[in-house]
Amino acid sequence: MKNNGLSVEKFFLDGTVQGLKTIAAGAVSDFIMLYLRDVRADFPEESMRRMLSVAEDTGASMLYSDYKERLSPDADGREKIIPCPLIDLQEGALRDDFDFGPLVVVRRSAFVRAVSLMDTDYSYGAFYELRLRLSEQGGGCSSIIRIAEYLYTVEERPSGQASAGQFAYVDARNRERQVEMEKICTAYLGRLGALVPGKAEKVDFEPSEKFLVEASVIIPVYNRAKTIADSIRSALSQKTDFAYNVIVVDNYSDDGTSEAIERIASLPENSGRLVHLVPSRRGHGIG
Structure with missing residues (x-):
């Protein structure tokens, strides 16, 4: 042409x-x-x-x-x-x-x-x-x-085939693809000199500061009833040598997302590990 x-x-x-x-x-x-x-x-x-x-x-x-x-x-x-x-x-x-x-x-x-x-x-x-x-x-x-x-x-x-959807990354079948994308991005940042070193500076907290967990996974969500359960389970299933929790910030979902979060949070094995938060203000629409 x-x-x-x-x-x-x-x-x-x-x-x-x-x-x-x-x-x-x-x-x-x-x-x-x-x-x-x-x-x-x-x-x-x-x-x-x-x-x-x-x-x-x-x-x-x-x-x-x-x-x-x-x-x-x-x-x-x-x-x-x-x-x-x-x-x-x-x-x-x-x-x-x-x-x-x-x-x-x-x-x-x-x-x-x-x-x-x-x-x-x-x-x-x-x-x-x-x-x-x-x-x-x-x-x-x-x-x-x-x-x-x-x-x-x-x-x-x-x-x-049905559309993979926004949260296809939680599907184990997509892991190989996701790892490949991460390698491409990491190499790109390295070529630019923009790659942040993997070693982080250790932060020493005052002895008076006591934390129940060392890290938190934050998931903002709005109307993701079909995918939020997989996202939460994926976050909770991570293997670590330290205590962590998952905080789901629910921006006033009205499609069953809130109920799905509560069902998972109510399970005995998730007690203290999954926190369901709803902001005081409406209108964020994040997630």
């Missing part, structure tokens, strides 16, 4: 660094469109021109945009298209699940340079590694630009 005299190639990213290296070796166009999810995309020619125009004007390494999603017809056969606005990538944003949408456009020269520096064959975090490497090439997160326009429409291909 060519626009504004610039060429674009489309590739599907499977999540592996080896996949990135294969793309880098085979791509010949000025820009690479990476599909991050298995979707059917309607990307009009004028939208591609707009994307490449912004790329040329800004010198961006990677671009993404707001988009629309076409939902399956309802029982009456009516089709619905919903807007999916995204947010700008801010400096310091390190979340591995930051939402760039289902596809991004990357400048090939920057892509090849970033991939050439990858020396670990990750199985899940290839795109996370890529976007961190791109931000290191100059300009930080400002080299990754969001276009606040609905440039394309997608339709998810049926996968037969």
Whole structure:
């Protein structure tokens, strides 16, 4: 595909660094469109021109945009298209699940340079590694630009799997992926010289200060009835050589979350280990 005299190639990213290296070796166009999810995309020619125009004007390494999603017809056969606005990538944003949408456009020269520096064959975090490497090439997160326009429409291909949800990290099956993401982030911070040493300075408290536990896990929550129990059990199951407790700050949930917390707190084995707090003021909406 060519626009504004610039060429674009489309590739599907499977999540592996080896996949990135294969793309880098085979791509010949000025820009690479990476599909991050298995979707059917309607990307009009004028939208591609707009994307490449912004790329040329800004010198961006990677671009993404707001988009629309076409939902399956309802029982009456009516089709619905919903807007999916995204947010700008801010400096310091390190979340591995930051939402760039289902596809991004990357400048090939920057892509090849970033991939050439990858020396670990990750199985899940290839795109996370890529976007961190791109931000290191100059300009930080400002080299990754969001276009606040609905440039394309997608339709998810049926996968037969339900959405993993916001708290997928509590699922033991995701542990390998999570460990990989942590390694990628740690290596990135190390390259920047921003990694905090693992050894912490010991704090000596006055003899008069007595604590029932040495540490507390704080979980702010609001309306997470389906996931809060797994989160609490995960926190309570940690193996340590010191006493700790779990404090759940419940911001006036009204979907059954509060009752779920109380049920777990009422178990004899959790006596003193799980504290259910409700703030004096409403409206925080945190969690």
